[in-house]
Amino acid sequence: MNYTVLITPESKDLIQQHLELGYPNEACGFLLGEDHGESRTIQEVIAVPNVQKGDQKRRFAIAPLDYIQAERIALEKGLQLLGIYHSHPNHPALPSIHDLQQALPFFSYFIWSVQDRHATKLTSWRLNEQLQEFEEEKILVLTYSI
Template sequence: MIKLSQKHLQTIRTHAESTYPDECCGLILGYVANDRKTVVEVRPTENAWNTEAAQFGGERTTESKRRQYAIAPQVMLKIQKEARDRSLDIISIFHSHPDHPAIPSECVGVAPRRHRLYAWQGYSYIIVSVQNGKAGELQSWSLDDHHQFQAEAIENIK
């Protein structure tokens, strides 16, 4: 389970709408206690797919950021250090699905299953669907012991 406030959810939705029709992405800082992840801060980041694509073996086209995302390694390390300095961890990665459901891409045939190799157990993967520029359904996913995505409950906190 992951616990987020309305403010955190709104930050994710606003970032997703601002990058439409491209995918947005970002990191979520917090802590884990008793198998529950509690969000402290949402950190929107730039979708660096076209910059980082060569390193991931991906294509670089004008359409690629509409169906894929990457967080630049130097951004990930900087935020990880900032989190550690505050006794927090990166507990989740979020991104949007422009004009697609808020489910892992492999479930709708958009991305090959090998993309799960870039996902890590222990993290929550929050996906927000953005239909025609408006953020809608938001779901969280985590990887099980067989490296399969499973739905994860979201609890709203105040």
């Protein structure tokens, strides 16, 4: 399946700012928007704390109550919870085995490499139909706001 993720420029900028501020630790948050089947549009993002105990430079975790809150906000705004974003400080924008093990169906996983506090390459990944492998999604930045 060839999936495409559209994102508003504001949402992309907010993610970038959050991930650069979080450097050298991994930072993370939620992606909200509308799903259209083979394409989806990210319209809002929610930044949340990385609550991973231990090495936050190489791991992230999101608190269950932040997850519940994100679902509520999506519902209130008439949007869907579409995925997660997180940074890979000083590492490539590729999913790790740990990312794969924890991945959920349907969600888009944005991974943004951050090198020396500068966000460089952004990629997006989704589990395939068999829920065994990641497939890369195409990201298109809208030239207008929604």
